Amino acid sequence: MVYKNEIIEKMRAIVLSANLDNTFQATLLSYINEKQDSSMDFGVLCIFHYQAFAQQVKIDEQIISIAAAVELLILSFDIIDDLQDGDADYLWCRDPAMAMNAVLAMLFLTIKCIQESTFSYKAQAIQLLHDFALNSINGQYLDIGNRGKDEASYLKMIETKSGALIALSSSIGATLATDQIDARVINYSTYIGVVQQILNDIRDLKTWGKKNDLLNRRFSLPIIYLFEQPAEYADILKEYYNGTIAEIDTAYFKEALLESGAIRYALAIKNIFKYKALQIIEEMPFNEADKKHLKMLVE
Structure with a gap:
């Protein structure tokens, strides 16, 4: 399609x-x-x-x-x-x-x-x-x-922000056809939005430019993970985010994101929402080709 x-x-x-x-x-x-x-x-x-x-x-x-x-x-x-x-x-x-x-x-x-x-x-x-x-x-x-x-x-926050826009798009199409608001469509669409936002957050962290959340002192799942670890990088981040220090060593944090398990943690959370979406999609009265199309959005 x-x-x-x-x-x-x-x-x-x-x-x-x-x-x-x-x-x-x-x-x-x-x-x-x-x-x-x-x-x-x-x-x-x-x-x-x-x-x-x-x-x-x-x-x-x-x-x-x-x-x-x-x-x-x-x-x-x-x-x-x-x-x-x-x-x-x-x-x-x-x-x-x-x-x-x-x-x-x-x-x-x-x-x-x-x-x-x-x-x-x-x-x-x-x-x-x-x-x-x-x-x-x-x-x-x-x-x-x-x-x-x-x-x-x-x-x-991302369910409300990103999930709502996917749910909007899917639900408008379904409602124009049937006059019904299908809770299943809203649920799996919301989960698709969460999955895509987490993947987008991970991609942004791999580019150390204007959109990097860490450099912009913003939060995403990998950054939240770093904050919660009993490690030196957590203390540095706290000082950076509260403005005590103006800059951070990007090479150091590139390594910290990879070695700490922060990315793996974010992917694990992503997979929870992926499987929630897949479970509902599998139960929908769609043909196999349509189900495959939806499933691609959570890969």
């Missing part, structure tokens, strides 16, 4: 159909182009769940538009995240004021696209969008405040 190019084209079409200044439209289109190499997993999940629950083989053009609207929402959240973290170099980071205006436009274009569709259950889909988007915004608030300083609070 590959609808990436179709989703990107629909994203552009949504922007071009809006009554906006030409230069503002061009800005929004440039932001879409900036992310066109991404997998569009959120939009694909929306389409996937619509087709699976509607039991359709032939794709409905309207659901691609809804998937594109979902991806516009995700792009708006990505922009906000990048502006707040200050750790990216995308186009929108060069003009934060314009980027904030673009975010507002994307949010309302997302809702407008769903409202103007002919789906019978679009009101339910919009309610889901509101609920899950607010959950994710709450999770982002916790993340900005660096509130996930232990395993339990960190996992709760």
Whole structure:
């Protein structure tokens, strides 16, 4: 199931159909182009769940538009995240004021696209969008405040922030097809979001640049593990995070992350959520090809 190019084209079409200044439209289109190499997993999940629950083989053009609207929402959240973290170099980071205006436009274009569709259950889909988007915004608030300083609070934060956006994408597709909110879809989608966030955290720690959580004095599972060990590096980290020392030896902490078991610990937690997701997916009334597609998202 590959609808990436179709989703990107629909994203552009949504922007071009809006009554906006030409230069503002061009800005929004440039932001879409900036992310066109991404997998569009959120939009694909929306389409996937619509087709699976509607039991359709032939794709409905309207659901691609809804998937594109979902991806516009995700792009708006990505922009906000990048502006707040200050750790990216995308186009929108060069003009934060314009980027904030673009975010507002994307949010309302997302809702407008769903409202103007002919789906019978679009009101339910919009309610889901509101609920899950607010959950994710709450999770982002916790993340900005660096509130996930232990395993339990960190996992709760990423369930709320990242898991909610996967659940949003999947549930909108399923609800447009059936008018039902399936708790199983919400649960395994949330677990998929947690798995992907943990893997993303691990990848960021392997690059000692602007996005490295340790250098930015932020928390993730491997860093939480280091903090809790009775070792010298834990004492150094505590001084670095409270501002007592300004810099750390990156070579020393590269080794500490590998040798301490911090990465293995994070992968073990990831696998717990992976198996939770797999257990539910296996029980879903999907064909084997559809189950395989979902399972790939937790590998």
